[in-house]
Amino acid sequence: MLLPIRDPEFWIRRCLALAAKGAGTVGAGVMVGSVLVRDNCEIACGIHHAFGAAHAERDLLQSFSHQIQPTDTLVINLEPCAPHPTKKTPPCTEIIIERGIRNVVFGMIDPDPRVAGRGLTLLKENGVSVFGPFLEESAKDFNRGFICLRLHQRPWLSLVSSPENLTAVPDCSAWQVKGRSHLFASVLIHEDELQSIASTLSSLAPNDSKLSSQLLIVIDSGSCFGMPQFKEICEKFQVTLLVSASSKKSSLITKVEEFSRGCSAQSMRVLKEPPPAGIQFLEALGRPVLRSAHGTPFSGVASVILRESSPLVATLGKSCIDEHLN
Numbered sequence: 001m002l003l004p005i006r007d008p009e010f011w012i013r014r015c016l017a018l019a020a021k022g023a024g025t026v027g028a029g030v031m032v033g034s035v036l037v038r039d040n041c042e043i044a045c046g047i048h049h050a051f052g053a054a055h056a057e058r059d060l061l062q063s064f065s066h067q068i069q070p071t072d073t074l075v076i077n078l079e080p081c082a083p084h085p086t087k088k089t090p091p092c093t094e095i096i097i098e099r100g101i102r103n104v105v106f107g108m109i110d111p112d113p114r115v116a117g118r119g120l121t122l123l124k125e126n127g128v129s130v131f132g133p134f135l136e137e138s139a140k141d142f143n144r145g146f147i148c149l150r151l152h153q154r155p156w157l158s159l160v161s162s163p164e165n166l167t168a169v170p171d172c173s174a175w176q177v178k179g180r181s182h183l184f185a186s187v188l189i190h191e192d193e194l195q196s197i198a199s200t201l202s203s204l205a206p207n208d209s210k211l212s213s214q215l216l217i218v219i220d221s222g223s224c225f226g227m228p229q230f231k232e233i234c235e236k237f238q239v240t241l242l243v244s245a246s247s248k249k250s251s252l253i254t255k256v257e258e259f260s261r262g263c264s265a266q267s268m269r270v271l272k273e274p275p276p277a278g279i280q281f282l283e284a285l286g287r288p289v290l291r292s293a294h295g296t297p298f299s300g301v302a303s304v305i306l307r308e309s310s311p312l313v314a315t316l317g318k319s320c321i322d323e324h325l326n
Contacts, residue, residue, distance in 0.1 A: 003131055004073045004103040005037050012107045012135040015077040016142050018047050019056070023184035024214060024238070027051035027299025028155075028288050030146040031184070034060045034076045038069060051288060051299035055081060057092040061099050068100045077107035077139045082119040093119050097126045106132040107139035111150045145185065145302030148322065154283045156303040158185060159313070160325045166200075166305065185303035186214040188285075190311050191224040197307075198229040201237070214238045214301065216285065218312065222255050234263050240298060282320055 005011060018033025026048055034056035036044040046060025054062065057080055080092040096104065109117055120130050133139070140147060148156040160166065166187065189197070194217070201215075215237045217224070224230045233239070241260065243253055288300035306312060308324075 001129060001131070003105075004071065004129070005075070005105065006040050008075070008105050008131065008134045011035055011037060011075040011105065012077055012139065014042070014045075015056075015075055015107065016135075016138065018045055019077055019142070020184065022048050022050065025050040026302075028146075028149055028286050028302050029299070030078060030143055030302075032056040032076060032078045034074060036060060036064060037073045037075055038071065043072075052089070055089060055092050058090065058095050061095050061101075070100075070102050072101065073103040073105055074101045075105045077135075078143070079106050079108065079110040079115065079117070080104070080119040080123065081110065081112075082115050082122050084114040084118075091119075093122045096123065096128065101128060103129050104131070105134065106130070108133050108136050108143075111147045113150070143302075144322075149286045149302055153286065154279065154320070155286045155301050156185075156322050157282065157316070157320050158303065158305050158323050158325055159308050159321050160305055161308045185305045186216050186285075186301040188216045188218070188304045188306050188310075188312060190218045191220060191222075193307060193310055194224050194227060194230065194233070198227065198233065201229075201233055214240065216240050216242060216301070216304070218242045219252070219256055222252050225255065225259055231263060278315065278317060279320055282316055 014035050015033035018035070019031040021033075022029075022031045027050075029048065029051045032048040032055060034046040035042050043066075044060050044064040046054075046056040046058070046063070048054070048056045048059065053059075057074065057076055060074075074096060080096055081089075082093050083091045104123055106120070110119060123130055145156040148154060215233070217239060219241055241256055243256055282304070285304065286300050286302065288298060306316075306321075313321075
């Protein structure tokens with residue numbers, strides 16, 4: 001079958017660039033971008049902007065009000081989702097078929113066992129020509145966190161040797177590690193680490209900016225509340241305070257909640273249901289079901305960065321570590 005567009009790899013790269021705009025906001029969801037191509041020119045694009053929001057294909061096709069031409073091609077970095085019993089958003093295959101898209105180019109098959117090729121089959125059964133995968137390894141690497149969640153029910157865990165290797169992406173929506181492309185993650189920190197890395201964290205953003213990059217801070221004793229820089233960090237970053245399962249004292253939870261109410265950070269979150277220790281702790285971070293006592297709901301995380309010297313390494317166990325970074 002003749003490809004409907006030239007250089008499909010170029011268009012998949014374009015989708016990945018769009019998908020990266022969802023870093024830091026899609027939570028435990030997947031980063032997806034989509035492009036509508038006509039005569040080898042982009043005429044519309046879509047993004048999965050946030051957890052629970054419309055997927056990239058639906059975002060594009062709902063906003064594109066013009067007539068779809070038979071030769072138009074929809075390009076996406078992930079297979080369009082298909083209907084399944086637990087699905088919370090409308091399937092993208094539905095709107096693709098309804099709008100009359102005749103050609104679809106994709107980057108990778110959805111790793112979710114509930115989809116895993118069903119979306120492509122459904123499109124083909126409805127007369128849509130499907131081409132791919134293209135740049136499959138790049139597409140998988142880009143969404144390694146989502147893949148890990150779907151296959152292993154936990155976020156991808158990267159170990160970094162030094163906080164100086166951390167940097168925020170240009171729009172401050174997520175963290176990256178220097179020299180490591182396509183790693184958009186939340187940073188997991190124990191409160192005992194804050195004293196040693198507070199100055200590094202403070203230097204990552206100017207005083208007049210608000211980083212949406214997520215910090216997950218495990219609270220065991222509440223010692224962090226005595227740190228002068230702690231409030232500044234909480235007001236500069238998107239912070240989720242996790243009350244450790246080893247600290248179930250109601251007085252500590254009350255102290256955490258009082259602090260969060262007195263902090264001007266609008267994105268502060270306190271999880272009242274502390275996750276258990278070990279691998280279950282990591283699994284809980286990937287589930288968008290933990291209740292938030294303050295601020296926006298917790299939508300889960302797909303990738304986590306942890307310092308090599310963190311006391312949490314022993315808690316989680318080395319079997320959970322997916323990659324070591326310098």
